[in-house]
Amino acid sequence: MxxxxxxxxxxxxxxxxxxxxxxxxPTYRGAGGLYTNSDLEPPHAGDITIERLPGLWQRFRGRLEAGVELExxxxxxxxxxxxxxxxxxxxxxxxxxxxxxxxxxxxxxxxGTLAEVRCLDAGHISPVRGIQWGPDGVPLCPECKAWTRPAVVLFGETxxxxxxxxxxxxxxxxxxxxxxxxxxxxxxxxxxxxxxxxxxxxxxxxxxxxxxxxxxxxxxxxxxxxxxxxxxxx
The missing domain is CATH 3.40.50.1220 (TPP-binding domain)
Structure with missing residues (x-):
């Protein structure tokens, strides 16, 4: 400049x-971006199912836990x-x-934000810090112990x-x-x-x-x- x-x-x-x-x-689409030279598919709205949610969280957990420590x-x-x-x-x-x-x-x-999770039953929004993980690898809602999803917009969602x-x-x-x-x-x-x-x-x-x-x-x-x-x- x-x-x-x-x-x-x-x-x-x-x-x-x-x-x-x-x-x-990482970036997503620039040189060396996460989706530029990879077969990795972006998370999709269809992943929010009983069968697929544990796998979605397996992908997100590392980013979520690392994000708590980011400055x-x-x-x-x-x-x-x-x-x-x-x-x-x-x-x-x-x-x-x-x-x-x-x-x-x-x-x-x-x-959306990875700093929060959203309850799938009642829609409670909770901070990710200190969240309890269930035995299936899915975070549990602090309010009602239901499964949660990342409070982010997945592909296919508005x-x-x-x-x-x-x-x-x-x-x-x-x-x-x-x-x-x-x-x-x-x-x-x-x-x-x-x-x-x-x-x-x-x-x-x-x-x-x-x-x-x-x-x-x-x-x-x-x-x-x-x-x-x-x-x-x-």
């Missing part, structure tokens, strides 16, 4: 998997720091919960309506849009950054590899930690 970029509020940060790379989490990156903390001087909203495709842990107060988690509504509203009033670490390939979330939805006059694309999807973006080519630290510094 060779010259200063002015950021005016309200500002929306739209973040993807590249945001959390330096925390130790926000400098990029997460930089976004939180903007709140001291600007109106900020964070619209994230990530499920790691690191934006909230970094101190961001207005976060829309479009794909996005949370409240998060979608709030994200759309934030996009519609943004003067600055900063897209960080996203491939902009996962819909419907990626549609939020289209100019017809978000008419922000300043549009910044933070990504070390993937080019912006159109010519109305300024490409800040580099790691999220470095680029956002420079934005905070002005």
């Amino acid at each position: 060779s010259e200063a970029v002015a950021i005016a509020g309200p500002v929306v940060f739209f973040t993807g998997a590249g945001m959390s790379v330096s925390a130790g989490l 926000p990156t400098p990029a997460h903390r930089a976004i939180a720091a903007f709140e001291s001087s600007l109106e900020v909203a964070v619209v994230t495709q990530n499920v790691d919960g690191l934006h909230r842990r970094a101190g961001s107060s207005r976060v829309m988690e479009l794909h 996005l949370p309506p409240d998060a979608w509504r709030d994200a759309t509203r934030a996009m519609s009033t943004a003067r600055t849009l900063v897209a960080v670490g996203t491939s902009a390939e996962v819909y419907p979330a990626a549609g939020l950054i289209a100019s017809g939805v978000c008419p922000a006059e300043t549009r910044l694309w933070v990504n070390p590899e993937t080019e912006p999807p159109s010519g109305d973006w300024t490409w800040l080519q580099g790691p999220a930690d470095d680029m956002l630290a420079r934005l905070v510094a002005g």
